[in-house]
Amino acid sequence: MQLTLSQDDTTTIVTPSGPRLDALHTLGFKESMRRVISETQGPLRLDMRFVDFLDSSGLGAIVSISRIMGQDRPLELAHLTPIVAKVFRLTKMDQIFTIHGTAPELIR
């Protein structure tokens, strides 16, 4: 899975290419994110608009990345597609992470 980086003021926006963040792709995603964390400063925003499937492995990876970043560097999420948003809602992790917007063009 490829990650595209862009900048919005002090926040680095990381956009995974998707389409699945599951058990098969979690390891590569975490390794790539570790590099991003070490090569950037300030808050990160994970733009999930191209990720249309997330399982507990993928959720665990995001939680792990958040913990690696620590309290001084917030990890936020944006543009959750419907199934990804459902995973966050059912696990109540939508109460933990700041989530910006949805991906209206992808809602079916």
Next chain:
Amino acid sequence: MTGAHLTRHFENSAQDAACALYDCVRFVAQHSHRADDIELALAEAINNVVDHAYIGTGRGTVEIKTAPDDGVHCTVHDVGRGMARQPGSTRAPSTDMDRGYGIPLMHALADDLNITSGRDGTLLSLTFPP
């Protein structure tokens, strides 16, 4: 209209598990409007086998049965070492742990989830309404 049945074995590898899930999703999509929920729940059940059942080689089996007025019944079975513990369906959200979301997700997605686990392996049964 009669029911349909799929049996798919998979090896203890993330690659084969992903292929098995793909086959299951293609089957379920023909028989249920809740294919997205079933895909996610089955992903968790299949991952459970790969993550916990075996040290080394092993095999799991997914069975899916559908009937027009009886919904979708899925079982995922392995003959591995069993599950050490079965987390409850609810827990306080936190970033302290990056594992343990699978069974709560299955509980939330399926109408009924039963887990039988012991030294002879684990059987997860999930039921989804029509």
